[in-house]
Amino acid sequence: GAVVSQHPSRVICKSGTSVKIECRSLDFQATTMFWYRQFPKQSLMLMATSNEGSKATYEQGVEKDKFLINHASLTLSTLTVTSAHPEDSSFYICSARGFSGVADTQYFGPGTRLTVL
Amino acid sequence: GDSVTQMEGPVTLSEEAFLTINCTYTATGYPSLFWYVQYPGEGLQLLLKATKADDKGSNKGFEATYRKETTSFHLEKGSVQVSDSAVYFCALSDNQGGKLIFGQGTELSVKP
Numbered sequence: 001g002a003v004v005s006q007h008p009s010r011v012i013c014k015s016g017t018s019v020k021i022e023c024r025s026l027d028f029q030a031t032t033m034f035w036y037r038q039f040p041k042q043s044l045m046l047m048a049t050s051n052e053g054s055k056a057t058y059e060q061g062v063e064k065d066k067f068l069i070n071h072a073s074l075t076l077s078t079l080t081v082t083s084a085h086p087e088d089s090s091f092y093i094c095s096a097r098g099f100s101g102v103a104d105t106q107y108f109g110p111g112t113r114l115t116v117l
Numbered sequence: 118g119d120s121v122t123q124m125e126g127p128v129t130l131s132e133e134a135f136l137t138i139n140c141t142y143t144a145t146g147y148p149s150l151f152w153y154v155q156y157p158g159e160g161l162q163l164l165l166k167a168t169k170a171d172d173k174g175s176n177k178g179f180e181a182t183y184r185k186e187t188t189s190f191h192l193e194k195g196s197v198q199v200s201d202s203a204v205y206f207c208a209l210s211d212n213q214g215g216k217l218i219f220g221q222g223t224e225l226s227v228k229p
Contacts, residue, residue, distance in 0.1 A: 046217070093161070108161040110159055110160035
């Protein structure tokens with residue numbers, strides 16, 4: 001089946017630094033990738049939709065200058081958390097849109113646990 | 118806007134018990150409906166899906182039927198196992214752009 005990877009799986013950083021998270025579709029091309037944030041024991045909140053070669057579309061309330069998204073190729077999207085603060089600590093999950101047979105399906109990465117000290 | 122509501126957890130069952138996790142949705146169009154499962158420490162995996170009314174999705178003994186008249190997509194399994202312990206998310210897609218809207222998740226714990 002389709003595989004999506006994320007790197008790193010865990011990152012701890014100091015307040016004020018920037019952190020980059022990579023999301024890769026390993027065995028298929030994904031024109032669209034999505035970035036979610038998940039708080040403990042809560043649901044996934046869509047942050048932005050990333051289309052290859054164009055600017056990301058951010059959901060209401062998500063700061064685009066804070067969470068920079070780049071989708072430079074059909075297999076890679078990156079999320080950069082700029083000037084991270086403790087309140088940015090969370091579980092960040094990406095998904096890639098692909099086709100399973102004839103069906104449009106999202107495949108999820110394993111997530112990245114960000115802790116900002 | 119579109120939304121998904123799931124029954125609150127945690128749900129604790131004994132092995133071989135019958136499972137139902139309720140899910141209802143609100144949508145203006147004709148969404149596709151999904152159940153995703155998240156095992157401890159892992160990412161989300163698609164469990165099953167249904168794309169139109171009266172469709173039944175099934176996988177690994179789990180089933181859910183797309184009921185347009187009651188706007189529901191309840192997840193069921195006849196006999197749960199300890200390995201089914203996970204968090205289950207109901208979700209819908211408006212089929213335009215692929216955005217998924219998730220319910221709040223229901224944690225299932227199965228005891229031996």
